[in-house]
Amino acid sequence: MNKKHIKIIEDYSNIKGRSLWVDARRRLFQNKAAVISLFLIFLIAFLSFFGPFFLKYSFSDTDWNSIYYPPSLNNGHFLGTDGNGRDLLVRILYGGRLSLTIGILATLVSVFIGVIYGTIAGYFGGKLDIFMMRVVEILYAMPYLIFVILLMVVFGRNIYFLFIAIGAVEWLTMARIVRGQTISLKEKEFIETSKALGQSNFMIIWKHIIPNLAGPIVVYITLMVPSVIILESFLSFLGLGVQEPLTSWGVLISEGSREMETAWWLLIFPGIFMTITLASLNFIGDGLRDAIDPKEY
C-alpha cells in the first residue's frame, strides 16, 4: 500500500451529500466498462437506423456477380455477401434495426404490465397480494419460451404479435421487483402523510410510488432488452419469429450457421454484432445498478 499516491482523508464527515441522481451519474461515468458499452450501443443503434442510407447496396439487392463473396474493401461488400449475393453489412444493420426495436417495444410492454401488476399487489397487500403473487409463481413455473411458441403457433407468426407475446411472458420479474419496492415505500413517512391528507390510492401510487420506482425500473429495462433480443433471435433462429423478407440477427445467424461451411462470415459477423450488443447492454445494466444503489444488490 503506497500512501504517498493517495489523498489521506482525515476528516470524513463531509463526504456524503449530493443528490442521488447526480451521484449515480458520477458513479456510472466512473465505470469504464459501462461508458464504453454506452458508446458501443449508441454506435450500433445509430448505424442500424441511419447506416443503410449511406451504403451502396440496399438490403434486398441481389448482386449475381458476387455470390458468397468474402469480406473485402474492394467492391463495397465490406462484410461479404450471402448465397443470393445480398450485402451482409446492410442486412446486419437492417436486422439490428428490427432486433433493437423488438427488444425495446417488448420490454416496454412488459414493464407496463409488470409495474401496474407489482404496484397493485404491493400497495394493497393482504389477500390480493398473496393471490397475485401466487399467479406470478405459477407463471414462473412455465417454460416460457415454449409458451411463447404455443402463442405464436396458435395466433400465427406476426411480428407485432411477437413482441406482445414476448412482453406478456417477460413481465414477471418486473412485477416482483416493483412489488418489493412498493411494500418498502409504503411504510415511508411521506406516504403516510399523503394518506392522512386524504389523497386517493391512485394518486398516491401515481405521484409517490411510481416516481420512486424509477431506479429499479431503469436498471431492469437495460437488463431486459438483451434478454428480449435473445428471445426474438431464438424464435427467428428456429423459423418461428421474423419471416423473410424481413430479417433480424436471429434470422441471419440461423442462415449463417447453415452455410458456415461455405461462408464463415455469414455466421461470424451477425454473431459479433449481436454479442457486442448483448454484452454492452449487460454492462450498462450492471453499471446502472451499482451506480443507483451501490449497496443493495
Add this chain to the structure above:
Amino acid sequence: MQLTQKNIKNNNLLININKLNVFFNTPEGLLHVVKDVNFNVKKGTCLGVVGESGSGKTQTFFSITGLLAKNGYAEGEANFKNYNLITCDDKIRRGFLGKSIGFIFQDPMTSLTPHLKIGDQLAEIAIYHKKITKSEALQRAAEVMDVVKLPNNRDIINSYPHELSGGMKQRVMIAISLMCEPDLIIADEPTTALDVTTQAEILSIFNDLKNNLNIGLVLISHNIGVIAETSNQVLVMKNGQILENGNTHEVLTKPKNDYTKHLLSCIPPWIKN
C-alpha cells in the same frame, strides 16, 4: 470494587498496544480511522472503551485480531505473548484466536451460523484447538453454559440460532468465547442490541467472569454508565484517537478532557457514585 493502579504488577501485563493505526481504502481515498493508539490490558482487570459511534472502537480491536475488512490494514504493535499480532504470521494469530483471545460481537442476532446447531458451534472451537472428541467438547460446553447461566439441556444444544432469543444468543456467544479458557476476552458492545433487563443480566455475567477467572476483559461500549459499573481502567475515544486513558474512578471524577466531561454530563448522577 475498584483496584488501584498500584495493585497491578507489571508482570500481569497481557497485551500491549503501541502506536496502532488503522486505514481503509475507499473510493474517496484512504480513511485513517485509528490514529496512534497506545494502551495496555492487564490480567484480572477490565478495560472499558467508550466513545461515540464511528470513533474507531471496533476497528481498533478488529485490527488486533485480524478481523479487519478486506479494504483495511493496520500498522503498529499489539504485543501479546511475545508476538506482535499486527505483523505476525496468520497461522500464529489464528492459534491465539479463540484459544487465548475470545471475541464477542456487537450484534448477537447475526453472529451465529444459521445452519449449525448451537451444540456444534460451541463444540467445534474446543475440538479444533484442543484436539478433543466431540463428547468431551460437549461436556466442556455444559460447563460454560452453566457459567453464562444458560439452562443446560439438550434443547439448547440441539436448537438452531433462529430458535433462540437475542439474550440467549449473546450468552451462547459468551459461552463460545469461554470454551478454551482464554486469557483475554474482548466484548464489543455486548449489550447494545438487548433489552434493559437482559443487559443487566449479561453485564453481571461479565462481572462474574472478571472476578472469578483471572482474565483480562475489554468491554467496549458507548454507554459510559456500563463502563463505570464494570471496568477498572477506561479509554475514551473520539475520531480515532484516545482522548483519555486512566483509572476509571479518576477519569469519572476528575475528567481532564472536555469531551469526557460532556460524556459524563449525559449519565445520571446515581451511577457516578
Add this chain to the structure above:
Amino acid sequence: MIKFITKRILIAIPTLLIIIAFSFSMMRVAPGGPFTNERALPPEIEKNINAAYNLDKPVYEQFYIYMKNITRGDFGPSFKYKDFSVKELILNGLPVSVTLGLSAIIISLFLGSLLGIIAAINRNTIFDYSVMGVSLVGICVPSFVMAPLLSLFFSLYMGILPTSGWNNGNILNLILPITALSLPQIAIISRMMRASTIEVLNSNFIRTAKSKGLNESYIIRKHVIRASILPIVEYLAPASAGLMTGSIIIEQIFGLPGIGRYFVVGALQRDYTLVSGVLILYASLLILLILITDIVRAILDPRVKI
C-alpha cells in the same frame, strides 16, 4: 416432513391444472385446431381426432376427457405425423433429451458452483478475473451462436468431433451438444455462486468463525457452503427451464432426434397436440423440480418452516 411435502403437492396440482386448461383453451381458439370443425386434414387424421375428442360433446365434457387422457399420459394423436400419437413421439425423443438435459444440469451445477466458490475465495486474483471473463462470454454469446461456432471449430476446422447426429448416444457425438448446452448455465451459476459466497464471507457469522481461529478451509466447508449454495438450489428450476429451451436449439443444430426436434417441427407445421403435449410435459417437470427445490431448501436451511 411428510406433511410439508403433501402440502407442496397440493399447491402444485392447481398449477398444473391451470397449465392444462390454458393449453386446452389455446387449442380451442386456434384456427384449424383440434376442437374446431373447419379443418382441411387428411381423412385418416381427421378420423383419429374425432374419435379421440368426441367433438360432438359439449366443451366441459371435452375438457374432462382431455384431462382424463392426460393423466394417463395420453396427449392425443399427432396432427401431422400419421399413425403416431403425441405420446409415441415424446417417448421416441425422450432418451435423447434426457441424456442431454441430465448431463448438462449435473455438469452445470457441479462446475458452476465449484468455479464460483473458488473465484469468491480468491477474489480479485487472476483466477477470479478469468473465470468471470469466460463466464461473461458464456452469458453474452447466445447458445445459437456458440453452438455453430463450436462445431465450426472442433468439427470442421480441427476435425476431432462429429458435426451432428445421435449415433446411439456415442460419447463423441455428445461432447459438443452438452458443452454448448451447459456453457450458459455454468456461466450463470458460477456468477451466482461467486456473489452469494462473497456475501456469506462478508457476513457476521463468518467473522465469528474467524474469531474462533478456525482455518479457512474448515470455515468454507462447515460455515460457508451450506449458506452460499442456497441461491443455487433456488435456481434449479429456472436452470432446468433454461436447459429445456436450450435443448430445443441444440438438438436442432446438432441434428439430435430429441423432444425439442419434434417440438420445432410440430410448431412449424402447427401440430397443436404435439406442441401442447410438450408444453404440459415440460411444465410438469418444472413443477416437480420446484417441489424438489422446496424440499432441498428445507433440508439445508433450518429457518425454513416445515
